[in-house]
Amino acid sequence: MREHGAMVVNALGRRVPSSIADREQVPYRGIDVHRPEGRRWGPTVASAADYPADGDKRLPDLRAALEACGLRDGMTISTHHHLRNGDGVALAALEAAREMGVRDLMWFPSASFPCHAPVTELMDDGTVHHIEGSMNGPLGAYCSAGRMRGMGVLRSHGGRWQAIQDGEVKIDVAVIAAPTADPFGNATGSRGPSACGSINFALADSLYAEKVIVVTDNLVPFPCIPWQVQGNNVDYVVEVESIGDPAKIISGTTRITRSPDRLRTAEMIARMIRDAGILRDGFSFQAGAGGIALAFVGFLKEMMREAKVRARFVRGGSTRYLVDLLQEGLTDYILDGQTFDLAGVESIAGDPRHVPTSPFTSYNHHGKGNFASMVDVAVLGATEVDLNFNANVVTHSDGRLLHGIGGWQNCLFSRCTVLAVPSFRDRLPVIVDEVTTITGPGELVDVVATERGIAINPRREDLLDALAGSDLPIRPLEEIKAEVEALCGGAPERPAITDDPVAVIKWVDGTVIDTVYRVESSSPFGS
Amino acid sequence: MNQARGSGALHSAQAGRRGEKVRSDLHVTFEPATTGGIEVVVDSRVALYYGRAIHEQVEALVRLHGIEHGRLQITDAGALPFAIDARVRAALVRAGARPAPLGRARHPPDRVPKDRLRRSRLYIPGSDPKLMTNAGLYGADGIILDLEDSVHPDEKDAARWLVATALRDLDFGAAERMVRINQLPAGLDDLDVVLAVRPSLLLIPKVESAEQVREVSARVDACVADQGDEVDVWLMPILESARGIEAASEIAAASSRVAALTIGLEDYTADLGVAKTPGGEESAWARSRLVNAARAAGCQAIDSVYGDIADLEGLERWGRRSRAMGFEGMGCIHPSQVPVVHRAFAPEPREIERALRVVEAFEAARAAGRAVVALGSKMIDPPVVDRALALVARARRMGLLEDQREDGQG
Structure with missing residues (x-):
């Protein structure tokens, strides 16, 4: 079963395991308290003498490549989510491993999607032992039900880089899906029939994994220009007919929400940014592809035009809404983490001001700084927020795994972090006394924006002062909570959750911030 | 003998909505019984959190209707208590129970001046609880809970309960609490339910004569007298036909409760047999006639709605022309229209x-x-x-x- 050491209490008062299997864990100690020691992890030194001088590293198929990598029982195999719900490579790699008769793999995806649901069968038959990465839908349900043999570990995008470079996770074989590559292994996501924009979620794996396989359905003669993954880090290249379903890799177009509540919330956030004086020449913001975030960009754009200000850079999840800003001259650069729609893919391929970034440059906490803390405003979501502004993005209120962390934890370091949430979903209030799983500490959450008003973290006196003259509905979080509970017929009952850990949530510095427990009853919520 | 004060035997009945796409609503099935007490079975998306609360609320409502035996099956998609209340009432009344008292409004309105600001009135279908909950957040001068055109004929009775419990329980903030009743005579029955929970203004559709307004006014007088305290309930007749426009002056003067006249352009243009155009030339005379009649009677003239919710620029143009013609406001069919209408009706x-x-x-x-x-x-x-x-x-x-x-x- 899921071996773990004694449960200890961390700095947020949450119980976390002191060790997982044989790996000792550091309980969360507070923001910027824990410091890493030692040197970065590195793979074995390779010699060009062992690689073909003509640069042709091709093997006929994935199985041949996995065999050449020496894949065996108990190893760690990594894949990446830049093909999102259209990914055909992760499953193909794991299925090739099953055919080889390999067992007890640790699967280390940068994120998982509904298309990866069949991995539950590979866990049932013993091919995969456990997952360290995001688990949603059927995978989340599988883990939450206690069916996974090992302890799940959820990390942010930055935390994944940190765990790899610190040697916390040693990747034996990385399998990188590449929309375009050459036989040497240079690879990019910006071109090809399965173009997805950036593939930099795989960058850490290419640098630190013992063996690296590039899988492509668009092989070009050397050199693949420009490359995002460098062939000098790649062991083998496999050409396949298709790496995935382009229709599910990229949405043709992303659309702004029509929900009046979400539009209202988005507009209030934009007005807040303006009224607080954050909207000024040279500012920066990050907004993803969620409904409220996209609408926020729309409102902000109007205000930027009106105030005649220009951003120095914007970060995303890029979509046509960010691309429009770039083309209209309302921002100098897009620093792109991942690319969500066709307009984004075209822009990243053709516009040098649209720059692919990596979790290293954007998010890694164990580096010499990162971009996330330089962003003026980040608009994020959450499933629950408590009165201390602690927030949950990974579990539903019944304790079941629901979402991965993505870049969420990393983005909390922006100068003004806004959680945009509905005040209730169905009948369930989003503002609670205590969140089910702390994914981010309240000290880093500056604003909670709901359709019923905006709550500013009392720690941010500067922000409260800056907004003193604003006509926005700025209200204490307690007041919004009480109003919603009156509407919903009182505070919800808290469902019983077991004390049997199934997964842990890592903080950006590798410490354990909270624990996810086995859930007994099947949830009435759809996945 | 099964129960329910003087209403004879009960039969099985249902109310509400269920299905994969339904949110914030519920479905109720009631089966009468002669023994065994009240059995409530709850299947809910939020059972873990509110299962017990739903159970208790439903059982109390059944007892309030004087029913001692029977089985209720609740299929709930995260409905708020006001919606649960309304759907259970609808099912029980459909089953033959006598309507139970609603209780008092939790957020009763302040007294509303006859000439209050009425730039925007936001239409909310009386059949969808999801749209009602946050209706007060968008800054509209008035919220209209609609019992007429947006409600299917088979759902009129259920919508009446929903509008009533929404008016009783929800806080619409500074917005004027309005109800569009059905065309008479059905609209008079609506009054019996909704007046108990203090709407501030009633819209009467398809008015063609002063007599129709007097009928409503008299029913309001009677109900308000029953309530004991002094309440203003204003009327806004909607003129939607050539005859209605011809009778505009007498309709405006039919009762001291008439605070405003408004026009329904879809029906009016259909009555003329002409197309409704973006410029509105075909209704220019009718609208001017209405403005004049309203002003002559000392009440407000309020314009129709703008039907294309994607075209906010067209809406603003329409609103500016309306204001220039003498209208003081217009209807909104989507919250995004509200700020545009306010801008259009604001003086430069x-x-x-x-x-x-x-x-x-x-x-x-x-x-x-x-x-x-x-x-x-x-x-x-x-x-x-x-x-x-x-x-x-x-x-x-x-x-x-x-x-x-x-x-x-x-």
Whole structure:
């Protein structure tokens, strides 16, 4: 079963395991308290003498490549989510491993999607032992039900880089899906029939994994220009007919929400940014592809035009809404983490001001700084927020795994972090006394924006002062909570959750911030 | 014998909605019984959190209807308590139970002046609880819970309960609480339910004669007298036919409760047999006629709705023309229309500035005991002063004047 050491209490008062299997864990100690020691992890030194001088590293198929990598029982195999719900490579790699008769793999995806649901069968038959990465839908349900043999570990995008470079996770074989590559292994996501924009979620794996396989359905003669993954880090290249379903890799177009509540919330956030004086020449913001975030960009754009200000850079999840800003001259650069729609893919391929970034440059906490803390405003979501502004993005209120962390934890370091949430979903209030799983500490959450008003973290006196003259509905979080509970017929009952850990949530510095427990009853919520 | 004060035997009945796409609503099935007490079975998306609360609420409602035995199956998609209350009532009344009292409004309105600001009124279908919950957040001057065209004929009774429990339990903030009743005579039955929970204004559809308004007014008088305390309930007849427009003057003067007249352009143009165009030339005369009749009777003229929710620029153009014709507001069918309508019906800054100068000159003349008001070298006629006073008062109510002063100081 899921071996773990004694449960200890961390700095947020949450119980976390002191060790997982044989790996000792550091309980969360507070923001910027824990410091890493030692040197970065590195793979074995390779010699060009062992690689073909003509640069042709091709093997006929994935199985041949996995065999050449020496894949065996108990190893760690990594894949990446830049093909999102259209990914055909992760499953193909794991299925090739099953055919080889390999067992007890640790699967280390940068994120998982509904298309990866069949991995539950590979866990049932013993091919995969456990997952360290995001688990949603059927995978989340599988883990939450206690069916996974090992302890799940959820990390942010930055935390994944940190765990790899610190040697916390040693990747034996990385399998990188590449929309375009050459036989040497240079690879990019910006071109090809399965173009997805950036593939930099795989960058850490290419640098630190013992063996690296590039899988492509668009092989070009050397050199693949420009490359995002460098062939000098790649062991083998496999050409396949298709790496995935382009229709599910990229949405043709992303659309702004029509929900009046979400539009209202988005507009209030934009007005807040303006009224607080954050909207000024040279500012920066990050907004993803969620409904409220996209609408926020729309409102902000109007205000930027009106105030005649220009951003120095914007970060995303890029979509046509960010691309429009770039083309209209309302921002100098897009620093792109991942690319969500066709307009984004075209822009990243053709516009040098649209720059692919990596979790290293954007998010890694164990580096010499990162971009996330330089962003003026980040608009994020959450499933629950408590009165201390602690927030949950990974579990539903019944304790079941629901979402991965993505870049969420990393983005909390922006100068003004806004959680945009509905005040209730169905009948369930989003503002609670205590969140089910702390994914981010309240000290880093500056604003909670709901359709019923905006709550500013009392720690941010500067922000409260800056907004003193604003006509926005700025209200204490307690007041919004009480109003919603009156509407919903009182505070919800808290469902019983077991004390049997199934997964842990890592903080950006590798410490354990909270624990996810086995859930007994099947949830009435759809996945 | 099964129960329910004087309503005879009960039969099985259902109410509400269920299905994969339904959210914030529920479905109720009631099966009568003669023994065994009340059995409530709850299947809910939020059972873990509110299962017990739903159970208790439903059981109490059944007892309130004087029913002692029977089985209720609740299929709930995260409905709020006001919706649960309404759906259970609808099922029980459909089963033959006598309607139970609603109780009092939790957020009763302040007294509403007859000539209150009515730039925007937001239509909310009376059959969808999800759209009602946050209706008060969008800044509309009025919220109309609609029992008429947006409600399927088979659902009229259920919508009545939903509108009533929404008015009783929800806080619509500063918005005027309005209900559009059904065309008479069915609309009179709506009144029996909704007046208990204090709407501030009733819209009466398809009015063609003063008599229809008097009927509603008399029913309101009777209900309000029953309630014991003094409540203002205003009426807004909707003229939607050639006959209605011809009778505009007598309709406006039919009752002292008539606060405004409005027009329904879809039905009106259909009655004329002409197409409704973006420019609205085909209804220009009818709308002018309505403005004149309303002003002659001392009430407001309010315009129809703009049907294309994607075209906010067209809406703003329409609104500006409406204002120029003498209308004081119009209907909204989506919250995104509300700020656009408010902008369209706001006086231009230049107009406000000029009016302020006229008012200032008027006050200076009065202080100096002069009968003649002059602005620079020009003499100002009394109607100009009156219009300026009215415009300044209106701008102040819209919150436009304070802003200007702040800007001026800043």
